[in-house]
Amino acid sequence: MGISVDELPSKKYKNIWDEGICYSEVNNIIAHKKIPAEAYKWIGKFQKNFKNNLETHHVEINNNTREKRCRDLYYIVYDILYKLKNLRGYDDINYNAIKSAIKHYINSEFINKGYASCLPDSINEADYEYPNVKDKKYMDDLVEDIIYIEQKTNEINRSLECNGIKKYFEGELSKIKLLYEADEQKYKKILQYYKQDNFDNLINIIEKIRCNTVEDFRETRDIENEETEVDFLPLHIFIASILSLFGFLLIFFFLYQATPFRSWFDRKIRKKIIFANNANDEVSHKILEEPCEYPNTNSYSDEYHVLYNSVADN
Known part of the structure; x- marks a missing residue:
């Protein structure tokens, strides 16, 4: 079928960590504002499931995208921690205990797998604070997708999905450009993850998509x-x-x-x-x-014979 929007990294790896961190369960705790005791139960399941999930997806994580997949994990985890912190009953003691337990389990499993670059100590937690986390993840995903398609421009131009892909990125760029221009310093670091100097480089990549009709x-x-x-x-x-x-x-x-x-x-x-x-x-x-018979049709011969006889008689 060829490349499509559904095959972009942001779509393909969107839910890669959900099972490992028991996302649906903790999201239910947040949505229904459940007591800290429920959050501690979630931590126990987190410890068990995260190890298995890391083993299941080690190929995707090692496939030249380890740092981005690790950032995806921390975007989700710190978003969860921030939401728990703002629930009633989650004082600093409960919040810090939950946060420490989560970081410990992540550290242990990453060390066992040799993923030192994914350890929380190697990152700046300020990059994942809630006021920035959603917008930063949004931009991080978009830049990853654009860099991904840069090497596939010719394939996309020949694809029947080309117009849909081009329109998708044009729409996403128009949205994210407003965020970037509002605070370039905040989002410039994300561009540096992909060795991009400025936002215009992303626009230039998308402009190379010229779909064949x-x-x-x-x-x-x-x-x-x-x-x-x-x-x-x-x-x-x-x-x-x-x-x-x-x-x-x-x-x-x-x-x-x-x-x-x-x-x-x-x-x-x-x-x-x-x-x-x-x-x-x-x-x-x-x-x-059969004999050869030829009819006698010569009348001159008959006349001569009669004349001859007449002379003889005289």
């Missing part, structure tokens, strides 16, 4: 099909003729060798040969027996 695609396909048919039609006819003749001869030979057709065919041929020979002999015999 559906009509051009169909016309090219039809021309290629016609050329293929013209090139191979004579050869096709010749081969078909040869195969048909060969098949007929093969069937005839098989019938002649393996069935009573052989004796029947021989009898028929012999009869025709004998009949033809007899007919030729009969014709030749008749020609030899």
Whole structure:
């Protein structure tokens, strides 16, 4: 089918951590404002599930996107912690205990897998504070997607999904540009993750998408099909003729060798040969027996004979 919006990294890896951190359960705690005891139960499940989830997705995490996948995790975790902190009953003691437990479990599993770059100590927690976290993740996802498609521009231009992809990025860029221009210093670090100097570079990448129209695609396909048919039609006819003749001869030979057709065919041929020979002999015999008779039609000879007799009588 080719590349599509659904195959972009932000879509493909959107829920990669949800099962590991029991996201639906903690989200339910936040939505229904449940007591801290429920949050501690969630931490116990977090410890068990996170290890298994990390093992399940280690290929995706190691596939040249480890740092981004780790940032995705912290965007989610710190968003959860901020929301828990603002619930009634979650004082500093409860909040700090929950936060420390979560960070400890993440540290332990990352160390076991050799993911030192994912440890919380190597990042600045201020980058994940709630007032910034959602917008930062939004921009981080978009920049990752744009860098991803940069190497696939030619493929996208030939794709039937091209117009949809182009419109998607144009819409997303127009939204995120307002955030970027409002506070460039806040979001410039995200561009640096991808070795981009400024926001205009992202716009230039999207402008390289110049979709071939559906009509051009169909016309090219039809021309290629016609050329293929013209090139191979004579050869096709010749081969078909040869195969048909060969098949007929093969069937005839098989019938002649393996069935009573052989004796029947021989009898028929012999009869025709004998009949033809007899007919030729009969014709030749008749020609030899019949005399050659030529009618006497010379009237001058008769007159001469009469005149001669008359003179003799005198």
